[in-house]
Amino acid sequence: MLRRAVPLLLSLVVLAACTGEEAADPGLKVGGxxxxxxxxxxxxxxxxxxxxxxxxxxxxxxxxxxxxLAIAHYTAHVWDGRENRLVDSSFTRGAPVAFPVGRLLPGLDKALLGRRVGSRVIAAIPPGEGFGANPPQGIAPGDDLVYVIDILGAHPEGASVKARGGSLAGVRAGGGTRPRLSVPESAPPARFAAKVLSKGKGPRARTGQLLVLQYQGAVWERRRVFDSTWSTGLPKAFTIGDGSVIKGWDRALAGVRVGSRVLMVVPPAQGYGPSGQPAFGIGPDDTLVFLVDVLAAY
Known part of the structure; x- marks a missing residue:
């Protein structure tokens, strides 16, 4: 769960071949x-x-x-015929990025569809196929863009782990591919707690990695689910250990093996703290419960 609200990753792009499109300009040269x-x-x-x-x-x-959900490394340049400056690079940051295919910019979706994992792609994107009249900061409305993309992984809708259910501090979690949370009517515990309900066989998740997850979150006091990827079936990806998720997620997920199912109870100090998270109806004193499937780590 994100510590703070962030915009959709429109400036993070991945590209792939599209039947009927022209090949990239022959003068472009890519090494590495x-x-x-x-x-x-x-x-x-x-x-x-x-x-x-x-x-x-x-x-x-x-x-x-x-x-x-595609996972990729990329570099992006503005192609203006002068500086052709670098806009962004996931290689520089050291962690790949995630893209929901079918919900990106027009040129990106056309490029992604059909490309196989393991491909490197170069694409020249005109403004009409990119950000158009409302680009993000650092890109002008009329800028042409060039992207070089390495596609590392793909995770389909409905992806989940085959895991058992279990319980923690009175909270019960179901098994199977679409588990459900059941929060008791008792008062929540004061301390953070986490439990691996079903241990995966993949590598251990490390701080700084991008984790692909299915999850469900609930507010203990109201026994209300406020967020669930299982409701849409589309996994999401988050980097742990860099401050972009709540402290409880960093504590519970670092070191967990890919393929695991984790249940955690997160008191306010390990969650959103005094500010809460109004967008999700979470107050400053709310204890949270999360059930997380770790699908992959990059």
Missing amino acids: AFGVRPTVVFPEGRPSAGLRIDQLAAGRGEPLRSGD
Whole structure:
């Protein structure tokens, strides 16, 4: 669960081939192996008109479909024929990013669909296929963009772990692929508690990694579910250990093996603290309960 509200990752992009689109401008040169930050050499002048996409390395993994959560590393440049400046790079930050395929910018969705995991793709995106008249800070409405993307993983709608249920501090969690939480009417415990209900066989999640999760969160005092990825089936991804999620998640998920199901009870000090989280109806004194499936770690 995020510590603070953030906008949809519109400035984080991943690209893939699209039948019927032109290949990327032949003057563009990209160096470096898959998984390593690429070098991009631009030809003189501005780019040609239209969306242009090309594949630099072909992956052998699953093809991306609408509704998948794609995980990727990327670099993004403004192509203005002058500085061609770097806008952003996940390689520099050291952690990949997540993209809900089918809910991105037009050019990104066209590029993603059908591309296989393990592919490296370059794409030249005109303003009409990108941010248009309302770009994020640092990008002008008329800017052409160039992205180089390494597609690391794909997680479909409904992805879950095959795990058992269990209980913690009176809270009960069901088993199966769409588990349910049951919070008792008693007062919540004062201290943080977490329990691995079903231990996975994957690698241990490390601080600084991007975790792909299915989860459900409830307010103990009102026994009300306030957030659930299982309601839509689409997993979400969060980085642990960098301050972007609540402290309770950092404590409960660091070191847990991929494929595990975790139940936690989070008092206010380990959750949203004195400010609460009004967007979710969470007050400053609310104790929270979370049930989390760890699908992957990158």
